[in-house]
Amino acid sequence: REAKLKEEYRKEKEKVHTKPLGMAFVTFQNEAMTAIILKDFNACQVQGCHCRQEPCSSQFSEVLHVHNWSVTYAPDPQNVRW
Numbered sequence: 001r002e003a004k005l006k007e008e009y010r011k012e013k014e015k016v017h018t019k020p021l022g023m024a025f026v027t028f029q030n031e032a033m034t035a036i037i038l039k040d041f042n043a044c045q046v047q048g049c050h051c052r053q054e055p056c057s058s059q060f061s062e063v064l065h066v067h068n069w070s071v072t073y074a075p076d077p078q079n080v081r082w
Contacts, residue, residue: 025074034073041071 028034074080 038071038073041069 028037
C-alpha cells in the first residue's frame with residue numbers, strides 16, 4: 001500500500017510541473033520602480049497605450065497574450081503557497 005501511494009505521489013508531482021499556474025512574480029530594484037511599472041502597465045491596458053510612450057513589445061507578446069494580463073502587487077510571501 002505504501003509503495004502504491006508513493007507511486008501515485010510521484011505521478012502527481014510530475015503532473016504539477018506540466019500545468020502552469022498562470023502567474024509569475026517579478027521583483028524590481030526598489031518600490032519606486034515597481035510603482036512606475038505597475039502604473040504604466042495598467043494605464044496602457046485601460047487607456048489603450050496613451051501613456052508616456054508605447055510599451056516595448058517583444059516577439060513573444062502575442063504568444064504570451066499580454067493583453068490579457070493583470071498586473072498587481074504580489075501578496076505577502078507568507079500568504080503564498082510555495
